[in-house]
Amino acid sequence: MRCLLLLGWLLAVHPVTAQEKKEKLDAVIQRYHEYNMFDGAVLVAENGKVIYKNAFGLANREWNIPNTTDTKFMIGSVSKPLTALLVLVQVQKGLISLDKTISDYLPEFSKKNGRRITIKQLLSHTSGMPNYDIIKDFFPRISRQHFSREDYVKLYMDSSLAFEPGSSYYYSSWGYFTLGYIMERVTGKSYAQLMKEDIFDKAGMANSGSYFHTQVVNKRASGYDYTLDGYASADFRDQSNTMGTGDLYSTVEDLFKLHMALGNYSLLNKKLTDEMFAPGMRPAQYGYGWFNKQFKYTATDSVRSNFHLGMTEGFLSFFLRIPTTNSMVVILCNSSPTDFFGITGDLVKVLYGKPVTVKQPVHKAMEKLIAAKGAAAAVKEYAGMKNDSVHYYVDWISMDFLANQLLTLNRMEEARIVGEHNALEFPNKDLVLCTLGKIYEALGRKTDAAVYYKKALGISPTYEEARNRLKAIGIK
Structure with missing residues (x-):
């Protein structure tokens, strides 16, 4: 008993230091890299301060160029929280109403669907709108094609809904493309320009943007797939069909800036921020652009969180916020696939002083x-x-x-x-x-x-x- 009391006293007097956490975080992610499970950049923050950031592997394998903490990665569906935030900024300006329908902003949209689906339902994936996987050969036939906004919307606007809008949850990238297009029509600005002006510039995210494949973007990583023979360059996708859903690139440092801006309400007022982070319909508990639910990091431990994951050709991402301690974990990876839940969970274990064994x-x-x-x-x-x-x-x-x-x-x-x-x-x-x-x-x-x-x-x-x-x- 005396030994147990002494151990408890020692832990109280000598809590795990930031340096010890940094070393443990580095050991965890290094092991994943050694197992060919992580190439990319990682950042962990606690109490509003960055306690660890590092980069592993190669940004470009043809030229043997290493990843760094300011390497720009495609973030896939982690774009959706940013799109949702941008919509809510337009709501804050009075340009968009959450309770209005698609047809209020896009009169040419299918009437049978457009009049029934609200902006709120698009944001929370409760619209019943299907996802692109209803098209059997979407990859690669459709994904490689270039579309105008009008033509891409025509591809899906008459599709049968999976359920009555507002009655259930179904993840739909087409829903988020529709949100991006609505913002373009309402503001008269491109999604890329609007994102830059209303989010990136105001949050100081100078290394983030909306990507199109003809652009030359300094320090942007190439995407790769792990294969049975090593690595292969990821397949091509025309970003015209990912606007609002997965076309953004960013860095771990820029996403930390976003995390802080969300916490201090410098982009969005508290009322709308609280709505964005409210748990949605079970089991997903998807709010506006975020899964707002307990993040389970051991068999018995979990923490209230806001998170999103992203996957796009050759890239994987996971962005986790822990609002109660102003903490966050973000991993941006340019080799696919990997166990992003496992990696993120192990990093959170270190934050909370739990033992970690990377198998x-x-x-x-x-x-x-x-x-x-x-x-x-x-x-x-x-x-x-x-x-x-x-x-x-x-x-x-x-x-x-x-x-x-x-x-x-x-x-x-x-x-x-x-x-x-x-x-x-x-x-x-x-x-x-x-x-x-x-x-x-x-x-x-x-x-x-x-x-x-x-x-x-x-x-x-x-x-x-x-x-x-x-x-x-x-x-x-």
């Missing part, structure tokens, strides 16, 4: 085994690694990506082996089941494909890709 990801070991011995041999060794929880951990999203990689590479037999294995290991994950359906479809096994598309829909009834693939193969 080797099973899917990385699987990649090497597939290259050396083939998929069947790799699957046989999976169980041993899974059971060795001291040294290994399993990330189902990355395992699913591995199956998709093999499918993309047209290594069909290996894709089938890994896909079937994943479906047995993760039977409650709709993405995994849909991936196996796609593999079976590519193999000409339509009946088997339909079984797994239906299983995916059984888990997520609004899963449009699974629904549309069922239609495409002619099975109801």
